[in-house]
Amino acid sequence: MDTRSNIQILRDGIFADNTIFKLAISLCPAIAVTSSLKNGFMMGLAVMFVQTMVNLTISLMRNFIHPRIRIPIFMLVISSWVTVTDLLMHAYVRDVYAEMGLYIKLIVAFASILAHAETFASKNKAVPSVFDGIGMGAGFLFALSAISFFRELLGKGTVWGYEVLAFKPMLIMILPAGGFLAVGVLMAFFNWIEIRFFGGKPAGH
Amino acid sequence: METFNHLFSLFISASLINNFVFTLFLGLCIFFGVSKKMETAVGMSITFTAVMVISAAISWVVWTYVMVPLKLEFLQIIIFIGVVAAFVQAADTIMRKVSPDLYYKLGVYLALIATNCIILAVPLINAGEGYTFIESMVFGLGSGVGFGLALIIMASIREKLELAQVPGPFKGMPMAFVTASLIALAFTGFSGLISAH
Numbered sequence: 001m002d003t004r005s006n007i008q009i010l011r012d013g014i015f016a017d018n019t020i021f022k023l024a025i026s027l028c029p030a031i032a033v034t035s036s037l038k039n040g041f042m043m044g045l046a047v048m049f050v051q052t053m054v055n056l057t058i059s060l061m062r063n064f065i066h067p068r069i070r071i072p073i074f075m076l077v078i079s080s081w082v083t084v085t086d087l088l089m090h091a092y093v094r095d096v097y098a099e100m101g102l103y104i105k106l107i108v109a110f111a112s113i114l115a116h117a118e119t120f121a122s123k124n125k126a127v128p129s130v131f132d133g134i135g136m137g138a139g140f141l142f143a144l145s146a147i148s149f150f151r152e153l154l155g156k157g158t159v160w161g162y163e164v165l166a167f168k169p170m171l172i173m174i175l176p177a178g179g180f181l182a183v184g185v186l187m188a189f190f191n192w193i194e195i196r197f198f199g200g201k202p203a204g205h
Numbered sequence: 206m207e208t209f210n211h212l213f214s215l216f217i218s219a220s221l222i223n224n225f226v227f228t229l230f231l232g233l234c235i236f237f238g239v240s241k242k243m244e245t246a247v248g249m250s251i252t253f254t255a256v257m258v259i260s261a262a263i264s265w266v267v268w269t270y271v272m273v274p275l276k277l278e279f280l281q282i283i284i285f286i287g288v289v290a291a292f293v294q295a296a297d298t299i300m301r302k303v304s305p306d307l308y309y310k311l312g313v314y315l316a317l318i319a320t321n322c323i324i325l326a327v328p329l330i331n332a333g334e335g336y337t338f339i340e341s342m343v344f345g346l347g348s349g350v351g352f353g354l355a356l357i358i359m360a361s362i363r364e365k366l367e368l369a370q371v372p373g374p375f376k377g378m379p380m381a382f383v384t385a386s387l388i389a390l391a392f393t394g395f396s397g398l399i400s401a402h
Contacts, residue, residue, distance in 0.1 A: 024237070024378050025234055026234070027230075027233040027234060027237070028230050028231050028232070028233050028234070028322055029230075031230040031233065032229065032230035032231075072290075075286060075287075075290065076283065079282045079283040079286050080283065082282055083279065083280070083282050083283060086282065087279065102326065102329060102330070102333075105281075105282050105325075105329055106231070106322045106325060106326060106329075108282055108286055108325065109286075109321060109322040109325050111234060172390075175389075175390075175393060176227060176228050176230070176389045176392075176393065177386045177387070177389040177390040177393065178386070179230065179386075179389075180382045180383070180385040180386035180389055181382070181383060181386040183382050184375075184378075184379045184380070184381075184382025184383040184385075184386060185379070185383070187378055187379040187382065188372075188374040188375045188379035189374070191373075191374040191375075191376075191379065192373075192374035195373060195374060
């Protein structure tokens with residue numbers, strides 16, 4: 001059982017255990033779909049939905065799952081919810097889906113979703129598990145929105161498709177190379193904040 | 206000759222132009238995770254390429270002869286992940302029994318790729334593009350070689366990077382990302398390699 005309060009669980013998911021910036025896992029979509037804010041936000045929403053529903057399902061089923069076959073069962077639950085998300089997005093947000101359909105399907109291979117089904121949802125009651133799912137999902141949504149906001153603004157001069165700047169400051173940001181650069185610089189920025197204001201230590205190699 | 210040309214251009218396009226790491230951004234967890242040492246990078250690339258070709262072949266057979274006739278296309282995520290995970294598990298067990306030597310060298314990597322996004326992406330792309338059996342295998346091979354190439358380039362750079370003076374906040378992961386960004390910029394140069402598709 002986890003002893004933290006629900007709000008604490010939610011907050012840790014967004015900040016202390018942020019999937020992208022702190023744990024550096026599930027990075028593929030963080031770079032692949034973040035060339036515009038709309039795509040990044042939609043991807044974040046999809047992941048948040050899958051993570052919450054998976055946590056809820058696993059935690060409701062936790063007393064019926066035999067420990068030896070738990071991983072295949074987790075995978076089955078995750079891929080079912082990803083299929084649901086995939087079909088829903090295909091039906092209702094066609095323009096977004098056309099650009100990133102493959103990456104929606106690949107949510108199924110996310111390390112963070114399987115890890116939280118294993119370490120949190122299979123050991124805790126339904127309500128904290130839902131909070132954990134929302135927290136981790138919101139952390140992911142926040143990271144993706146931040147990355148895609150900067151990439152779209154600097155690369156195209158637009159925000160959510162609306163023109164903000166009359167020129168394109170750094171075209172490289174919407175090229176593939178810019179994705180790696182944006183994530184690297186943002187990660188370094190968050191490290192810098194932690195070292196400068198919270199007394200953290202620089203990471204070793 | 207015509208088919209050979211077609212397959213060769215598919216191979217080049219999968220390995221260089223649409224490189225999984227630098228233009229499609231798949232398999233990044235493994236890419237950043239195992240690219241610290243040359244030895245692990247080479248072991249990983251070999252295992253990856255082998256698994257990719259064989260799982261592309263198996264899932265093509267399942268897709269064409271089971272899922273399409275039974276109209277189960279909407280279950281492709283669940284079925285492909287089951288097929289790939291079962292194959293990797295089987296390979297693990299067989300290798301441990303048949304060749305403990307090889308298992309000792311490459312077994313660790315097998316465990317890592319069971320549910321990896323590249324391994325899953327290959328059958329999904331094959332099914333989406335409607336490739337034939339041979340094309341699927343060539344696509345799997347090209348993707349594996351491309352991933353191996355990326356991994357080996359990155360590992361050789363990161364071995365040198367260990368000795369460099371890096372500013373505090375950039376130590377570790379952020380520096381690896383900036384390095385990857387520069388390599389990706391170089392890979393953009395391949396984009397015009399094959400014009401007629």
